[in-house]
Amino acid sequence: xxxxxxxxxxxxxxxxxxxxxxxxxxxxxxxxxxxxxxxxxxxxxxxxxxxxxxxxxxxxxxxxxxxxxxxxxxxxxxxxxxxxxxxxxxxxxxxxxxxxxxxxxxxxxxxxxxxxxxxxxxxxxxxxxxxxxxxxxxxxxxxxxxxxxxxxxxxxxxxxxxxxxxxxxxxxxxxxxxxxxxxxxxxxxxxxxxxxxxxxxxxxxxxxxxxxxxxxxxxxxxxxxxxxxxxxxxxxxxxxxxxxxxxxxxxxxxxxxxxxxxxxxxxxxxxxxxxxxxxxxxxxxxxxxxxxxxxxxxxxxxxxxx
Numbered sequence: 001x002x003x004x005x006x007x008x009x010x011x012x013x014x015x016x017x018x019x020x021x022x023x024x025x026x027x028x029x030x031x032x033x034x035x036x037x038x039x040x041x042x043x044x045x046x047x048x049x050x051x052x053x054x055x056x057x058x059x060x061x062x063x064x065x066x067x068x069x070x071x072x073x074x075x076x077x078x079x080x081x082x083x084x085x086x087x088x089x090x091x092x093x094x095x096x097x098x099x100x101x102x103x104x105x106x107x108x109x110x111x112x113x114x115x116x117x118x119x120x121x122x123x124x125x126x127x128x129x130x131x132x133x134x135x136x137x138x139x140x141x142x143x144x145x146x147x148x149x150x151x152x153x154x155x156x157x158x159x160x161x162x163x164x165x166x167x168x169x170x171x172x173x174x175x176x177x178x179x180x181x182x183x184x185x186x187x188x189x190x191x192x193x194x195x196x197x198x199x200x201x202x203x204x205x206x207x208x209x210x211x212x213x214x215x216x217x218x219x220x221x222x223x224x225x226x227x228x229x230x231x232x233x234x235x236x237x238x239x240x241x242x243x244x245x246x247x248x249x250x251x252x253x254x255x256x257x258x259x260x261x262x263x264x265x266x267x268x269x270x271x272x273x274x275x276x277x278x279x280x281x282x283x284x285x286x287x288x289x290x291x292x293x294x295x296x297x298x299x300x301x302x303x304x305x306x
Contacts, residue, residue, distance in 0.1 A: 022087070022107075029085035029109035040164050042082040047075060047168045054172035057165075060222025061232045062203075071165065072225045076149035083156050085109045090144040090151075098124055100140050104147030106155040115154045119147040121230065142230030172221065173214050183212055186220050193227070199238045 047057050057075035061068055071079075080086050087107040094101035099120045107114040121143040123131045131139065187209070190200055201207065204216045212220075226232050 022109075025085075025087060026109045026112075032085075033110055034084045036160065039083050040160070043078055043161070044164045044167055046078050046082065047164070048171045051171060054168050055218075055221040056225060057168050058172060058218075058222045059226035059229060059231060060219045061226045061237060067219065069219075069222060071149065071153060072222075073145045073149045073229055074225070075165075075168070076152045079156055079161060080106075080152045086152070086155065088148060088152060090148050092140050092144065093118070095123070095136070095140075097130060098122065100136065100143055102140065102143035102147040104144070104149075104151035106151035108155050113155055115151050117147055117150045117154065119143045119150065121146075139230065145229060146231065169218075173218050179214060179217070182214075182217050183209065186217055186224075189224060190220070193234060195234060195238055203238060 046053075048054055053074075057072055057078070059070055059072045080088055085108065087109060088105065090102060090104045092100065093103045100123050102119045102121075103116060104119070105114065105116045121139050123136050123139050125131070130136075187197060187200065191197075197209065200212075200220070201209070204212055204220075206212060206216075223232075223237065227234065227237075
């Protein structure tokens, strides 16, 4: 008996520990349920501490000329911590050498609603070359952060948070700094990551820096957050935007050429219908009249000769 080996079932022990943790959290959530209004006030208070924090709460990017705006990972973190009684976790569940897959799980311990979402991110460049190990880790972290955000926003109702989100957006538009200062700060940030002033102007569809208004600055701020999160890249956003603009200009030129050719063809057809088959000039009319008079004179002189 003294020499008997003790077998430890590690899987069963971990399962028992996790179950005990979840049961304890559910019991605590039922004992101390959330107050929705208090949660909303807490979200608003944290998200509007200053303009910079409010700006970090949103992302914005363009896809095929369409502006896409949404809640950033930072605001999802504020919502999760303020909403309370949530169990959130993320993990990497796949890497096939081309894409990396992250899973986000959010469990509302009060309502027993659990949501699992998956996010894929490419780990190859345009030439098909696989990223380095460090870049794969970075991409995995970005995918995990996005999975965290998506899971939280599927559990916390949008109908509850949209009112607070609008208040945060108003603060993000900025009251503490004047427009020119915010504009220059934004241009300096993009210059550091390799985006030229002309690319910014093309993206905003304006000709001068002075034409960039507060809404455009808010969009650029959201785009900055999207770049940080890995939702998009500088190459995709600004280079693709230039390519789209060129394609649109070419399409407009071809349409104008087609309209011009159609108009010319219609004008030629109209001229052909309006042209008479025989047109008598004034000289021809005079010659015809003189010939008629001569014939009449011949007829009048013949009886006298007889």
